[in-house]
Amino acid sequence: MRPISVQVRGLLNREEIERYNDLWEVGKFLEGAGKFDLARTIQRxxxxLAEPAVEKLMRYENRTGHATVVAAPVIIDNRKKDDAK
Known part of the structure; x- marks a missing residue:
């Protein structure tokens, strides 16, 4: 069984998450019992189930026209200050 990513799971609603968890348990049981043909059906x-969330995630990650926010680097100088200067 191939799990779906955490990002995709985050886009599922409660019913979809519960369905995913139930399907996952059944699929793992079937794999453990050597019923790989049935586990393949569960994987499909x-x-x-995950396809709409994957498409939504891809649209979100491929947005154009939004500036990428990059913070200015922070320089920390821990050297001792020379009072003689």
């Missing part, structure tokens, strides 16, 4: 169901 998980992929279909």
């Amino acid at each position: 169901e998980i992929d279909l």
Whole structure:
């Protein structure tokens, strides 16, 4: 079984998360029992469940026209100050 990423799981609603968790448990059980053909069917169901969230995440990450915010570097000088100057 292939899990979906944390980012994708974060975009699922409560019912979808519960369905994903249930499908995941069934899929792992089937793999443990050696029923890989049935586990493959469960994996397809998980992929279909995650597909809208994956597309939403891709749209979010590929936004254009938004400036990337980059903070100015912070320089920390821990050297002793010379009072003689």
